[in-house]
Amino acid sequence: MIILPAIDLFEKKAVRLFKGDYANMTVYSDHPVEVARDFVRCGATHVHLVDLEGAKDGSTPNLDVVTDIARNTPLFTEIGGGIRSMETVEKYLTGGVDRVILGTAAVNDRGFLERAVSRYGARIAVGADVKDGFIAIKGWLERSALSLEEFLRQMQALGVKNIICTDISKDGAMRGTNLALYRELSEKFTMDITASGGVSDISDVKELRKMNLYGAIIGKAYYTGAIDLQEAIEVAK
Numbered sequence: 090m091i092i093l094p095a096i097d098l099f100e101k102k103a104v105r106l107f108k109g110d111y112a113n114m115t116v117y118s119d120h121p122v123e124v125a126r127d128f129v130r131c132g133a134t135h136v137h138l139v140d141l142e143g144a145k146d147g148s149t150p151n152l153d154v155v156t157d158i159a160r161n162t163p164l165f166t167e168i169g170g171g172i173r174s175m176e177t178v179e180k181y182l183t184g185g186v187d188r189v190i191l192g193t194a195a196v197n198d199r200g201f202l203e204r205a206v207s208r209y210g211a212r213i214a215v216g217a218d219v220k221d222g223f224i225a226i227k228g229w230l231e232r233s234a235l236s237l238e239e240f241l242r243q244m245q246a247l248g249v250k251n252i253i254c255t256d257i258s259k260d261g262a263m264r265g266t267n268l269a270l271y272r273e274l275s276e277k278f279t280m281d282i283t284a285s286g287g288v289s290d291i292s293d294v295k296e297l298r299k300m301n302l303y304g305a306i307i308g309k310a311y312y313t314g315a316i317d318l319q320e321a322i323e324v325a326k
Contacts, residue, residue: 090297090325091304093137093167093283094128094311094318096121096158098151104141105309109229109257111141117312125158131318136164137253137285137306143171144192145227149180159185169216169253173198178205182212190253192216193226195244196233206248214251215244219270220258229257238277245280251303252278255285266293266305275300294321 096103099114103121107113118124125136136158140151148171159166168181169190181189188211195202195215205213218225219237226233235243237254244252254274256267266287274282281303288294288307294316297305305325310316 090294090302091135091283092133092294092318092322092325093135093304093306094131094133095137095139095285095306095308096124097139097141097308098154098170099141101151101154103312105312106141109225111145115312121154122157122161125162125164128318129162129164132322133318134163134165135304136162136166137283138166138168138170140168140170144169145171145230147171147173147177147193149177152180152184155181155186156184159187167214169214173201175201175204175208178209178213182209188212188214188251190214190216192218196224196226196235196240202249203247211250213249214253215249217241217244217252217254219254219256225257241274241278241280245278249280251281251283253283253285253306255306256287258286265289266297268293268296271297271302272300275302289315291316291320291324294324298325 102116103118103124104114104116142150155168165187167188168186172189173194224233224235224240271284283304284297285306289310311318
């Protein structure tokens, strides 16, 4: 299992939200590239980036930070948040990003998703952000009519290879991740599934590793020191 430490970007800073609430934001670093370099020092091979401003309005205000990390660290870089056009996909991929994550667009613009997967294959991942059993969109501010299971069945049928599944109720809360959810998904689907939201201590990493998941995202627990990133990477192996 791959550990993907996370950098959430807002106004070019590394921040974290509590349960997706933009009004409940903590700034952890004014220099996200240095945070990424620390990930490398800890032995990380991947980084998970989210443009929180882009997630709300579909823009790319943190593009230069993202491409800086992609070009100036050896990390496999994935980015999500507001990617709703082929132009934006290409902007990131030509900027050195390895994989882009479609969220809102995967729900609202199925034609775009199909074109992106057809053209770029495994370089396109889909974010399945779940709230009360349904897919949330637009920076988690709206709930769609699609249940998580129905959405994932549709994604698998379309040929999507990689799913990042976030339980919003757990995100940033430091109360453990939704192990039952990820166990169920790992049994039902053949796509690569990354667990996101609430990975709070090393026991979460150990339990997720048993499920044969593709990856686990560590966010707030890294910034608060609740998880030693180097230890988590070793445990995940």
